[in-house]
Amino acid sequence: MKTRKSHIFIFIIALFFPASFFAQTADEIIANHLAAHGDLKKWKQIESMKITGKFTAFSEQKDFFCIKTKSGAYYSELFLGKNAVIEAFNGKTGWTIDPWQDILYARRLNSAEENVFQQKALFFTPFFDYKEKGAKVEYTGKQNIDGEDVFALKLTKANGKIETWYLNTSTYLEFKCESEWVDFATPVPAQTFFDDFRTVNGLVIPFFIERTFWQRDRILQIENIEFNIKLDEKLLVMPRKEQMNKLEFMQGDWNVDLEVFTRRGTWYKTGATNSDINYVSTNLLQENINYENYFAYSKRVDYTYNDADNKYRISVFDDLSSTFEIFEGNFTDSCFTADNCDISYTAGKAENKSCTQLSICNIEKGSFILEIKSSNDGGKNWNPREKYTYTRKIK
Numbered sequence: 001m002k003t004r005k006s007h008i009f010i011f012i013i014a015l016f017f018p019a020s021f022f023a024q025t026a027d028e029i030i031a032n033h034l035a036a037h038g039d040l041k042k043w044k045q046i047e048s049m050k051i052t053g054k055f056t057a058f059s060e061q062k063d064f065f066c067i068k069t070k071s072g073a074y075y076s077e078l079f080l081g082k083n084a085v086i087e088a089f090n091g092k093t094g095w096t097i098d099p100w101q102d103i104l105y106a107r108r109l110n111s112a113e114e115n116v117f118q119q120k121a122l123f124f125t126p127f128f129d130y131k132e133k134g135a136k137v138e139y140t141g142k143q144n145i146d147g148e149d150v151f152a153l154k155l156t157k158a159n160g161k162i163e164t165w166y167l168n169t170s171t172y173l174e175f176k177c178e179s180e181w182v183d184f185a186t187p188v189p190a191q192t193f194f195d196d197f198r199t200v201n202g203l204v205i206p207f208f209i210e211r212t213f214w215q216r217d218r219i220l221q222i223e224n225i226e227f228n229i230k231l232d233e234k235l236l237v238m239p240r241k242e243q244m245n246k247l248e249f250m251q252g253d254w255n256v257d258l259e260v261f262t263r264r265g266t267w268y269k270t271g272a273t274n275s276d277i278n279y280v281s282t283n284l285l286q287e288n289i290n291y292e293n294y295f296a297y298s299k300r301v302d303y304t305y306n307d308a309d310n311k312y313r314i315s316v317f318d319d320l321s322s323t324f325e326i327f328e329g330n331f332t333d334s335c336f337t338a339d340n341c342d343i344s345y346t347a348g349k350a351e352n353k354s355c356t357q358l359s360i361c362n363i364e365k366g367s368f369i370l371e372i373k374s375s376n377d378g379g380k381n382w383n384p385r386e387k388y389t390y391t392r393k394i395k
Contacts, residue, residue: 087117181213195209247312254391359372
């Protein structure tokens, strides 16, 4: 009789409580999900992964490889159609070279792209140590997607981005993910599908990943995975434009001798000073120099390269006169020469305007000479004015 009453009691409870009351919790689902991916102790011993395979984009299938690390770093070389693309991410910031965007040099990632690269850098699932990463998970129930019974988990990451993951109710492996992606640097919603799970060194990994967003379709078919491959940290450093590397000889700390050209046609030394020239940004070389030439001067000189007209651009701020001048030029033979003859701050162009030329010659490993010349006929004839001889400081 007592047993019968117990059964009746359990039956009554079942009537009043929905089936979801007895369902698994998010933590239980995640525990099974992680176990389905293999030995967690082995996962924790992995410092990096190198993945090689084929990547399909714009109907072109090309070679793909990437290296990702436990710290969240990521480096990849792939093709989008026929264009070679390089991606790099140090776990917080990164850069890419993507000719599809008509930018042929490295550019920094925007915040939406940084979120995407965090996803790309994952070893296998965002639920691995998700609490330690500041993320939160909510189990939203079971669903059926394309005939697949799945658990739906809402993941809110530390950066505030939300992803919804769908795990197979039988295998507990990921079936689909809905997240924010990017298309030409613009945030877009995306769906990612996972298939062809294989065991590598006791670890279960999807070898087929398909991602769709808008009308795009991207497919990664993994062919090989290697663990604990050392990532050369230099690969993560944002490269300069090729043209900016040509100015690298100027970088450093310098002793500078100052000379002026006299009416007698000779050079007269007026003093000496110091100069520091350094890359303050990937594609910006900057000089700070203070010196006396009758008056005390303080100048900041910026060197960049303008891809629009294939010329170097130099800006000079003179603290004494509170003026800002711009020069354009290029390398000619063994010298680097720039002038402001074609720079106009008003409409039209003066025929015989006064202009200035900066010429860097005698370039050696530890020295170079900057000569300043002036012209009163729009650059047809140049007259020497000042000369600065730079000698690298010995540390």
